[in-house]
Amino acid sequence: MTSTASTQLPSQRIALITGANRGLGRSTALHLARQGVDVIITYLNGAAQAVDVVAELQSLGRRAVALQLDVGTSTSFAGFAVQVRDALAANWQREQFDFLVNNAGGGLNASLAETTEEQFDLMINTHLKGTFFLTQKLLPLIADGGRILNTSSGLARFTFPGYAAYASAKGGIDVLTRYMALELGARGISVNAIAPGPVETDFGGGAVRDDSALNQQLASMTALGRTAQPEDIGATAASLLTDGSGWITGQRIEASGGLLL
Secondary structure, X not given: OOOOOOOOOOOOOEEEEOOOOXXXXXXXXXXXXXXXXXXXXXXXXXXXXXXXXXXXXHHOOOOEEEEEOOOOOHHHHHHHHHHHHHHHHHHHOOOOEEEEEEOOOXXXXXXXXXXXXXXXXXXXXHHHHHHHHHHHHHHHHEEEEEEEEEEOOHHHOOOOOOXXXXXXXXXXXXXXXXXXXXXXXXXXOEEEEEEEOXXXXXXXXXXXXXXXXXXXXXXXXXXXXXXXXXXXXXXXXXXXXXXXXXXXXXXXXXXXXXXXX
């Protein structure tokens, strides 16, 4: 087998980040932009937010495009891949992009006894099935030597009541990441998973951000003594995509500040 690990990416790198109109995706996009990376972001319902993020990225001197995508509806992925191809041609005169960040998703807090089949399917379709088949459809558009970053969760390692369905989907991401890394290694594409711990965003109704008692409880369990800000995760994600981390692949990198060590 001929190794392609030394494949050189184009000098102008392009990232595609799902769910980047807010939260961790937005932070990742801004951190990459500050490092000279152009960005395609996706959004589901937050069109106005997406416009604002594109403007932020452009203010940093980067080219940016926003496309609508529901990562829980795999039947839309073929059409979305066509949109990405067209956006690359129109804005960059390119046929491929360099970095894929599978970030979009939503949370669920419900006990095992109370979780409905519909809720379970939503978690699997959004997080695991969506990551699997969106990546599959985008593979021809990802440059050799590129990188893929999937989003797992600290909840795939430690356990809190009410997250069985969500964490099970994220546990699947950890396994899928290893298989992606193995199968795409011949193209020089590295694949890793970032596993955030509690972050002060609007995720899950903003509980970590807005419930001071919960925030203090989680901070007390964390080696670094606080919960994360979106910038903590965005900076870590960007570091796994840019120079210096190309020899890391097939790994789950937990970014929890040392929660429940």
